[in-house]
Amino acid sequence: MKLTVVGSGDAFGSGGRLQSCYHLEAQGRELLLDCGATAIIGMQRLGLDPDRVSTIAISHLHGDHFAGLVWFLLHAHYVTRRTVPLRIVGPATIEERFAAAAEALFPQSTRIDRRFEMTFDTHVEGVGREIDGFRITPFEVSHPSGAPPYALRVEAGGKVLAFSGDTKWVDTLLKAAAGADLYISECYGYDAEAGHHMAWRDIAQNLDRLGARKVMLTHMGGGMLSHVGRVSDPRVVFAEDGLRLDV
Ligand SMILES: [Zn+2]
Numbered sequence: 001m002k003l004t005v006v007g008s009g010d011a012f013g014s015g016g017r018l019q020s021c022y023h024l025e026a027q028g029r030e031l032l033l034d035c036g037a038t039a040i041i042g043m044q045r046l047g048l049d050p051d052r053v054s055t056i057a058i059s060h061l062h063g064d065h066f067a068g069l070v071w072f073l074l075h076a077h078y079v080t081r082r083t084v085p086l087r088i089v090g091p092a093t094i095e096e097r098f099a100a101a102a103e104a105l106f107p108q109s110t111r112i113d114r115r116f117e118m119t120f121d122t123h124v125e126g127v128g129r130e131i132d133g134f135r136i137t138p139f140e141v142s143h144p145s146g147a148p149p150y151a152l153r154v155e156a157g158g159k160v161l162a163f164s165g166d167t168k169w170v171d172t173l174l175k176a177a178a179g180a181d182l183y184i185s186e187c188y189g190y191d192a193e194a195g196h197h198m199a200w201r202d203i204a205q206n207l208d209r210l211g212a213r214k215v216m217l218t219h220m221g222g223g224m225l226s227h228v229g230r231v232s233d234p235r236v237v238f239a240e241d242g243l244r245l246d247v
């Protein structure tokens with residue numbers, strides 16, 4: 001499985017980073033994990049073709065994680081004239097939240113005469129779903145966003161990649177990350193209480209319990225970005241927009 005970090009930023013653009021979006025490729029299939037508002041910009045920068053993405057899995061319904069679906073739709077319709085189906089899987093009410101965002105930003109955009117099928121599915125806690133070569137299993141975490149938020153475990157090509165989404169520390173993350181080849185963890189803060197997010201201190205305390213081979217820190221706020229030099233655990237790597245990694 002190949003990972004390309006399209007966007008590794010938080011909701012505030014800290015460090016000039018784009019919003020949450022991870023591109024995965026396995027056995028010729030391509031998937032996006034999260035689709036923040038800047039996803040199409042990031043894909044254009046990196047030469048990734050949105051038409052090759054058959055599935056988009058959304059962790060939770062905050063704009064920096066799902067709003068890019070609006071631009072994904074417009075790009076597919078007006079620029080590439082997409083014909084291949086697109087499957088989107090996310091928290092309950094994702095279809096309504098997407099439609100509300102699309103209509104607020106581009107009135108009538110949900111009524112355009114699409115040439116491709118766009119379907120929405122809803123995560124079911126702990127139940128793996130096979131979509132076009134990827135097995136996606138959601139685990140509920142804690143991060144108020146109008147619908148249940150999830151960490152996502154993605155299996156493909158014999159590899160396991162887990163993603164925390166946004167959340168404060170909850171033990172459910174252990175289930176999502178168990179034995180993962182790569183666990184991508186949000187790490188908004190460094191050592192201070194980070195509200196509905198995690199700080200490095202929360203992750204450091206749980207690194208052994210997580211049992212992932214490698215941990216990638218992402219969604220870093222300004223406080224964390226200025227402290228990355230203080231993290232020296234050999235299991236830990238830092239996300240950066242454009243970073244490519246063989247999982
Ligand atoms: Zn976020």
Ligand SMILES: [Zn+2]
Nearest residue numbers: 062143145166
């Ligand atoms: Zn969030």
